[in-house]
Every structure is written in structure tokens, then in C-alpha cells.
Amino acid sequence: MAARILHRLRHALAGEGGREEPAGGGGEAEDCPESSELEDDTEGLSTRLSGTLSFTSHEDEEEEEEEGDGATSEELEVTPQAPGAAAGTEDGGRCWGEWVSAAERPGGSLLTRQLQELWRRSRGSLAPQRLLFEVTSASVVSERSSKYVLYTIYLIRSGQFDKAPATIARRYSDFEQLNRRLRCRFSCDMASVAFPRKRLRRNFTAETIAKRSRAFEQFLSHLHSIDEIRRSSEFLEFFFLPDLQAAQRLTCTGMYREALATWANAYRLQDRLGVCSSGRFLLTLAGLAVCHQELDQLSEAHGCCEQALQLLEAQGSHPLLGPFLQAHIHLAWKVGKDKRHSEARLQDLRESGLLLQQQPSLKECLIKEPLE
Incomplete structure (x- = not known):
């Protein structure tokens, strides 16, 4: 349907400047395949909007807003419909030609306003946040009687940028103590939780530190996924x-x-x-x-x-x-x-x-x- 409307608009505009006869001398308009003009024009619009065009009904739009997953402005679906206008089709949507005409009128900033409004609405329907644990650095600390690796860990909420991050600095013995206390209290839940073993040699090599960093991230994430442990005072x-x-x-x-x-x-x-x-x-x-x-x-x-x-x-x-x-x-x-x-x-x-x-x-x- 949209392809045929664009086809008629193109030939109507061409007719004002002198109509060109199609090759072969026939006076009938050539068929407009569904995959030619529509795909080209949609691709151009998608590039300019940096978004995904979706021709859905008003009811579908409300369902998408209620089930929003926290997409960024580049992932939001754009439903072009002029404010205050009645639906042009039986399912509540507007045809392509009507929307193009609305965008070309003096209120051509309609689409920009719709994007802004959709973005504001989507901010209130973000996906549930998940806590992530990330070892951002590890340093070897030498004291008079001991030498150990100090791991710096950030606590990050997924889907949100933290200007001031929450951080902790812990050594292997701190993690080991936590593991021991939790296994005493939650022996069944802790049966499936892996913990990196002690090493007698090569504790300060880059390879060992990197492996332990990833192991500690997985260890904390696994603990946080268990309800009883996540709420415990030990954790x-x-x-x-x-x-x-x-x-x-x-x-x-x-x-x-x-x-x-x-x-x-x-x-x-x-x-x-x-x-x-x-x-x-x-x-x-x-x-x-x-x-x-x-x-x-x-x-x-x-x-x-x-x-x-x-x-x-x-x-x-x-x-x-x-x-x-x-x-x-x-x-x-x-x-x-x-x-x-x-x-x-x-x-x-x-x-x-x-x-x-x-x-x-x-x-x-x-x-x-x-x-x-």
C-alpha cells in the first residue's frame, strides 16, 4: 500500500514538469514492485533518524510503552502519528502518505517531539537493575611481615551510570573468611558456589592475579543471586x-x-x-x-x-x-x-x-x- 502511494506521488510530481513516457511507448503506468521505492526510502529515513521505524496501531504502541525494556534513543520505535488527528486506517494507524504530508507541513518538527516524548516515557520503564561486581585493578602490597594482592572492586548497577562509584578493596584472606563464614551458615546453598583455591607458588604473577580477579567477580555474583545469602549480615x-x-x-x-x-x-x-x-x-x-x-x-x-x-x-x-x-x-x-x-x-x-x-x-x- 505504501509503495503504491509513493509511486503515485512520484508520477504526480513528474507530471508537473512534463511526463516521460516509459520505454516501449506504452501509455500505461508501469507496475511498482513492493521492494523498490519503499525499501530505498525507508533506508534513507532510518539513516537520518538513527532509529527503527514501526507502523503499529495505537493499542500496540501502548503495549510497547508498558513493556519497555530501557532501550536507548537509538533503539526506540518511532510511530509517526500527528497529534490530535483521527486514525486513518481501521486498526488505528496512519498510512505512509498521510504521515509524510504531516511532516512536510510547518509543524515538521513533529517527529523530533515524538522521539523526545518516547524517550521521556521510556526512562520510567527501564528493565530491572542488576548488581554487577567488577575488579577494576589489583596491586601487590608489601609490608614488613607480609605480602599480598589488594583487589579493587566496583559495585555497578546495570543500565545506570554512576558518577561516584561504590568501591571496596579486599585481599584474598578477606574473601576466604567470607567464604568460610557463609559455608558454616548456608552449607546447602554454598555447595554449588566455587571459590579459588590457595596456591603455594606463583601467587603474584599477572596470570594468577587475572584469574583470581575473574573468579572473585563470579564468586560475588553467585552469592548475590541467592536470596538468603544476599540478605545475610555476613554478606x-x-x-x-x-x-x-x-x-x-x-x-x-x-x-x-x-x-x-x-x-x-x-x-x-x-x-x-x-x-x-x-x-x-x-x-x-x-x-x-x-x-x-x-x-x-x-x-x-x-x-x-x-x-x-x-x-x-x-x-x-x-x-x-x-x-x-x-x-x-x-x-x-x-x-x-x-x-x-x-x-x-x-x-x-x-x-x-x-x-x-x-x-x-x-x-x-x-x-x-x-x-x-
């Missing part, structure tokens, strides 16, 4: 507990800038692992708030307190609730934000006897929290 704390301990030590010694970077990495690790409602995560927000405040970054500290209070909204009592409310009230006054809700909530908790009149500060709670 989760392997990633972020060392950062929390280091950040706490740096905060206690007044090295707030260094502590802030470590708290921030612990935040990203817990975010990637999906444990943003745990007690460890609240402690991380407390560390971020304290360091931001000590570095005179009051707006950032206020934001951390607000996030923590949102997580604590449904809890009537928590050891960090009072300190967070006090810190939020103080910071809101400093940055000119509304603090009435926090003041009322703090007063209600005190009147109900859930909080003492004299609460420790957020920094005091952070320093005294045992992290083992």
Missing part, C-alpha cells in the same frame, strides 16, 4: 562494615574531611546493596550529618537529617530519633528551613516519656556506637 557487612569502622575512627580523631569521603562510600555501598532502611544506614546518615556540619556544609547536613527522619517516621522510638530531631531543629534554624514539625515531634516524645529531657548529641551517639 552485607563484608562490603560496608570496614568503611563504617574506618569512618568512625576518622570522625573520633577529628579528621572530618577524610571521614566524610569514607561515610559517603559506605552510603553508596548500602544503596547499591538495597539496605537503606537498616540501623547501619541510619548510622551512616548520622556520620554524614556530623561531618558536613563540622565542615560548615550546613545544607548537606540538614538534608541528611531529613532523610533519616523520613526513615524514622513510622517508628515511635529509636536510639537515634531524639539526636536526629535535635540536630534537624538546630540545622533548620541555621539554614532558614521549617523546623516546627520536628519541634512538635520532639515535644510529643518527651511528654510520652519515650525520650529523656537531656538527649546525647548526634556526634556522641556516633562515637559511642559499637561497630564489630
Whole structure:
């Protein structure tokens, strides 16, 4: 159908400038095969659009939007249809000639607007994210009494670009300890999980380091694919507990800038692992708030307190609730934000006897929290 319409348009335009008779002198129009003009024109349009053309009905388009798989703008299907126009065919689609005419009118940017709209819609229907583990570097560390390889691992969410990646640095003995603890608790689940064996020689060759790097990636990915292990404290704390301990030590010694970077990495690790409602995560927000405040970054500290209070909204009592409310009230006054809700909530908790009149500060709670 589309090929015949293009054929008629071509001959109509040719007729205005003088019609050429086909070879052989016949006055009848020659047949237009389905594979000639349509393929050439479609190829040109596809090249200019860098996309895939699809002539589907409106119902098909809605189904594709609901089942979108997070394609990029180059993979999106383009359904050319003028806004506000009635469907030209029985199945709700528009024929090729009608769309070409709409694109050639003053509103010729219709297709660009449609691409932009499809892209905006597709961003909300991305495929479920998957956590990837990638060993990005490995370095040989020599100390007085030992020599070992330190592996740097990135935690990456598929389908998303992380401006600030979540990273850990672990040695073989750290992985071995994790493997041993998990096998003690999840012996059945761990039966199919492979772990690289120890070597007596050639532990520091490039070949051995490369093989172990790939083995550790597969090891962590396999563990993360098992529900019970993925949610276990042994697996989760392997990633972020060392950062929390280091950040706490740096905060206690007044090295707030260094502590802030470590708290921030612990935040990203817990975010990637999906444990943003745990007690460890609240402690991380407390560390971020304290360091931001000590570095005179009051707006950032206020934001951390607000996030923590949102997580604590449904809890009537928590050891960090009072300190967070006090810190939020103080910071809101400093940055000119509304603090009435926090003041009322703090007063209600005190009147109900859930909080003492004299609460420790957020920094005091952070320093005294045992992290083992």
C-alpha cells in the first residue's frame, strides 16, 4: 500500500514538469514492485533518524510503552502519528502518505517531539537493575611481615551510570573468611558456589592475579543471586562494615574531611546493596550529618537529617530519633528551613516519656556506637 502511494506521488510530481513516457511507448503506468521505492526510502529515513521505524496501531504502541525494556534513543520505535488527528486506517494507524504530508507541513518538527516524548516515557520503564561486581585493578602490597594482592572492586548497577562509584578493596584472606563464614551458615546453598583455591607458588604473577580477579567477580555474583545469602549480615557487612569502622575512627580523631569521603562510600555501598532502611544506614546518615556540619556544609547536613527522619517516621522510638530531631531543629534554624514539625515531634516524645529531657548529641551517639 505504501509503495503504491509513493509511486503515485512520484508520477504526480513528474507530471508537473512534463511526463516521460516509459520505454516501449506504452501509455500505461508501469507496475511498482513492493521492494523498490519503499525499501530505498525507508533506508534513507532510518539513516537520518538513527532509529527503527514501526507502523503499529495505537493499542500496540501502548503495549510497547508498558513493556519497555530501557532501550536507548537509538533503539526506540518511532510511530509517526500527528497529534490530535483521527486514525486513518481501521486498526488505528496512519498510512505512509498521510504521515509524510504531516511532516512536510510547518509543524515538521513533529517527529523530533515524538522521539523526545518516547524517550521521556521510556526512562520510567527501564528493565530491572542488576548488581554487577567488577575488579577494576589489583596491586601487590608489601609490608614488613607480609605480602599480598589488594583487589579493587566496583559495585555497578546495570543500565545506570554512576558518577561516584561504590568501591571496596579486599585481599584474598578477606574473601576466604567470607567464604568460610557463609559455608558454616548456608552449607546447602554454598555447595554449588566455587571459590579459588590457595596456591603455594606463583601467587603474584599477572596470570594468577587475572584469574583470581575473574573468579572473585563470579564468586560475588553467585552469592548475590541467592536470596538468603544476599540478605545475610555476613554478606552485607563484608562490603560496608570496614568503611563504617574506618569512618568512625576518622570522625573520633577529628579528621572530618577524610571521614566524610569514607561515610559517603559506605552510603553508596548500602544503596547499591538495597539496605537503606537498616540501623547501619541510619548510622551512616548520622556520620554524614556530623561531618558536613563540622565542615560548615550546613545544607548537606540538614538534608541528611531529613532523610533519616523520613526513615524514622513510622517508628515511635529509636536510639537515634531524639539526636536526629535535635540536630534537624538546630540545622533548620541555621539554614532558614521549617523546623516546627520536628519541634512538635520532639515535644510529643518527651511528654510520652519515650525520650529523656537531656538527649546525647548526634556526634556522641556516633562515637559511642559499637561497630564489630
